[in-house]
Amino acid sequence: MSRIACIDGVIHAPEDAKVSVYDRGFLYGDSVFETIRTYGGRPFALDEHVQRLERSAAQVAIPMPIDRAAFAAEIERALAAAANPESYVRATLTRGTGPLGLDPRLAAHPLRVILVEPLKLLPAAMYRDGVAVITHRTERACDAAHGAKVGNYLASVLAIRKACDVGAHEALIINTAGQIVEGTTSNVFVVRGRTLITPPEEAGILAGITRAHILAIADEAGLSVELRPLVPDDVRAADEVFLSSSLRELLPVVVVDGAPIGSGKPGPNTRALHLAFRRHVGMGDAKAPWVD
Template sequence: MRVLAFLDGTLADPDATHLRVDDLGVLRGDGIFETILVTDGKPRELEAHLDRLARSAAMMDLPRPDRPAWERATRQVIDNWPDSSEIAIKLVYTRGIEGDPDSTPTAFALGMEIDGKVKRARADGIAAVTLERGIDAGLAERAPWLLLGAKSLSYAVNMAAVREANRRGAADVIFTATDGSVLEGPTSSVVVARGRTLYTPPPTLGILPGTTHGAVFRAAESAGWTTKVEPVAAADLRSADGVFLASSVRKLTRVHTLDGERLPDSTLLHAELASAYDAQYE
């Protein structure tokens, strides 16, 4: 099931063709996106997602996104979703047609069902592997043209990393920097629990500022947790009380196995954090 709305608010048939072959989104992966979870007809963290869309656009010299128009397209998808099931809405914004100076960005919101596999992972947890991302801690600041921390459409590497994880019998990846510190997942943030403190690595390392981890941290703080945005050594993950991947569609998913090794059981911890996160939207 898919529902498609363009930025002017018009609905379109998602099974029809709408893009030219010379759209820079396809020719160059040249554009940005966001994925928003909708539960009970309400988009979660819409403001944070639109903030990040604007931030990605600025990093890639794209025209500033028209915020009310994106809100309207998001609403169009929600209003036309046929039932009360969860929706993952992708906002996609490309540089438009190659070689056409008059071209405007291609922009649409696409509502998609949540995969059964994702729902099972939320409940059962997943196995993950650490994979080197090949970047050092200062690179993002030194070399902004590498777009580290921009949510671009150029995700071929992220997808290849997940295939590598699958080959190793795991479902997902935790990327590491050259100094062995934790970065992020290919489509998620990493959240680590130790005692009553939650940790996540800082965006200055060249990773995305996670909207879901932000919401998890907010909920945890309200429940008396301490939260810290600071570097986390991959070698320390094994001894943590909980390792989680946070993203819009997977919410907070527990990593039960890392690099083939079973991690300490974090079932109760996960239940507490996941329900505190969900409670914010009820």
């Protein structure tokens, strides 16, 4: 199992991977990023991730230093160098290094860093029993960047800190309009009857790639889809709630702010949808994530 860091196309061991203290990603959170995982050693939805990175970069006016195909090839090369059975990839693009000062023109050369680590999955018990979450009202840097996956996650870091304080796994972000938009690093879904409900992109969410694939296969689990803003009462009155992200796939939520959701156990629709998702990503024959 190995960890590697690829900086501007050059592969380093983690202990040798260094970037400047004048990098604007470090100084101002002036960066965008992607998190990708492999299935069977192959990066899942790589094109979609690199496209989203390009969209995020365009949103905050960081020029792509290499084109999408070259970026994807660099990620593949980093994965091949790490040679893990399954990997986690963190691809970051910063505005680069320059003298102190907020003016983005002070940095001329964006920096790209691809970190590859062995994939670590959540314990089966979290899928078997479900997790607790809190709700947390805040404004995030990405709210000003119209859904770009920007490097500044400070508001979400503070939300997770609150969640950890009460033993919860994730914080559902409530925006200034009082709507539940998503988790700190996940999208949120509610099941009511046979309907799957999740906020639309315009609600100020990150357009999750797992979310998009779940919506595309919902009918395989016999669910119809409704895209609409969610308010806390929707979540409290839900039959089932789950989170989605590249690393967690679908993770059942059974407690919100200390109160049980539905039966208080992961629900049958979440399970059916998760199995459909596992088939969709080519893992249909592997044991389910909730099996030890």
